[in-house]
Amino acid sequence: MADLEWIPAPDFDLEQTLHSGQAFRWVPHEGGQIGVIDRTPVFLRARDGGLEVTRGATELASHYLALDHPIGEFHATFPSHPYMLAALEACRGLRILRQPLWECTAAFICSAQKQVAHIRQLQDKIAAAAGELVGSIPGRDRQTQLFAFPSAEAVASLGEQRLRSFGLGYRAPNLARSAELIASGSLDLEALRPLPTRQIRERLIELPGVGPKIAECILLFGYGRLEAIPIDVWIGRILRVVFARGRAIKAARMPEYAARKLGPFAGYAQQILFHHARQTWPKGTSKVA
DNA sequence: GTCCAGGCTTCAA
DNA sequence: TTGAAGCATGGA
Secondary structure, eight states, rough: OSSSEEOOOTOOOOHHTSSSSSOOOOEEETHHHHHHETTEEEEEETOOOEEEEETTTTTHHHHHTTTTHHHHHHTTTSSHHHHHHHHHHHSSOOOOOOOOOOHHHHHHHHHOOHHHHHHHHHHHHHHHHHHEEEEEESSSOOOOOOOOOOOOOHHHHHHHHHHHHOTTTTTHHHHHHHHHHHHHSSOGGGGTTTTTTHHHHHHTTTTTOOOHHHHHHHHOOOHHOOOOOOOOOOHHHHHIIIISTTOOOOOGGHHHHHHHHOOOTHHHHHHHHHHHHHHHOOOOOGGGG
């Protein structure tokens, strides 16, 4: 990788941050990770307690990677439950990204009832079909092309049938419709930034395919609302099995329960628990409950 | 072949 | 307000 500059990145784990199910388009490359932030191809590699970054992209990357988050302060608010402490020990350098709003929204509309590996595949297909080519990686066998994630307009113009052909299934009409609503200006994701979390949530849920869980994902990974708590099957399981010791929690009570257990930076705690459980719990995990 | 996946929507009760 | 069924597709 030619032309890199080094920036300090204390308390930061590149792999855990980029491969913990919050972003889906980073690929390992030459000991680091390569991907696209907005429309800029970026290479990242950990070295000497910091990061090597594509020259010219350090500011963009620092913001995206949330290197300014005082995560020590966040960690101090986490519950002192042994499982939380073990997860934190394993994922201390994991940070919540600041992702582009539309890319994040589209990715999580695709995520419903999908495994992380498959979500990644879907994002790649959408980007390759409609995204701008912004770079390429020379490889042994063939060049790998880097695409920006396509705008809402570009995704809308793909249309439902084309999206279906990528394997989106019943998510295809949802993504197509949401893309249309955003492309037409009916919903302006950027304009929501200054609003209170509750109001952003209400607007996000207007999008087809965005329900309570996916809205929390967009709030957390896009809008940086660190109190947001996506409750998926994993987090539901962790809350029930670990924190409630097997006691049933009604679905409707789950958000309140999670907020109370996990504290003011629940989104951070949630992501660490999620990533840790996915790495350590056996496959076919419903048996754990 | 079976089970499950970072759920959402619709429709009863 | 709550609960269950249906929804497409691919990985394990």
